Amino acid sequence: MNQEYSIQEALLYSHKMAQLSKALWKAIEKDWQHWIKPFNLNINEHHILWIAYQLNGASVSEVSKFGVMHVSTAFNFSKKLEERGLLTFSKRENDKRNTYIQLTEEGDRLLLETMKSYNPEENSLIQGSNPLKKIYGKMPEFLELYALIREIYGSEYMDILERSLNNIESDFEQEDKLAAHISEDVLNQK
Numbered sequence: 001m002n003q004e005y006s007i008q009e010a011l012l013y014s015h016k017m018a019q020l021s022k023a024l025w026k027a028i029e030k031d032w033q034h035w036i037k038p039f040n041l042n043i044n045e046h047h048i049l050w051i052a053y054q055l056n057g058a059s060v061s062e063v064s065k066f067g068v069m070h071v072s073t074a075f076n077f078s079k080k081l082e083e084r085g086l087l088t089f090s091k092r093e094n095d096k097r098n099t100y101i102q103l104t105e106e107g108d109r110l111l112l113e114t115m116k117s118y119n120p121e122e123n124s125l126i127q128g129s130n131p132l133k134k135i136y137g138k139m140p141e142f143l144e145l146y147a148l149i150r151e152i153y154g155s156e157y158m159d160i161l162e163r164s165l166n167n168i169e170s171d172f173e174q175e176d177k178l179a180a181h182i183s184e185d186v187l188n189q190k
Contacts, residue, residue, distance in 0.1 A: 087103050
């Protein structure tokens with residue numbers, strides 16, 4: 001075995017990553033649950049709505065992969081969302097093997113409502129990152145973490161992540177343009 005690290009070094013690294021990621025996830029999970037509680041959603045349901053929105057429909061296996069959840073978890077929570085009228089299931093003519101989900105108008109509306117209710121002041125990750133933003137002028141980018149996740153989950157995962165981030169950014173830009181246009185119309189009417 002050609003190891004470039006000692007067992008002790010590997011064990012300490014694994015333990016540090018486990019502890020840090022568990023602590024970070026616990027904070028994220030608590031904030032996420034608090035954020036979506038008024039909408040009668042759990043984290044898996046909200047995540048599925050978000051993925052379906054960002055991918056403009058997705059197969060259950062894509063939701064599973066990008067949502068980092070078991071396929072049965074993705075399917076079962078999607079089924080609950082379908083029962084609430086928030087998404088639909090379908091098969092595609094050219095792909096009968098996979099089941100696809102698509103947000104309904106109600107699902108789209110609910111997801112956008114959750115986004116509008118997001119409050120950075122109530123988010124411990126944002127609040128914890130603010131001192132770094134003050135020092136460096138931007139939020140941490142975690143380049144090493146990106147590289148690590150790319151190595152574990154592959155380029156496709158990172159490509160979907162980047163696409164979803166670009167979509168969110170684009171949605172906010174369009175909303176800002178719409179708000180500016182509406183404000184201009186209101187001013188012109190006066």
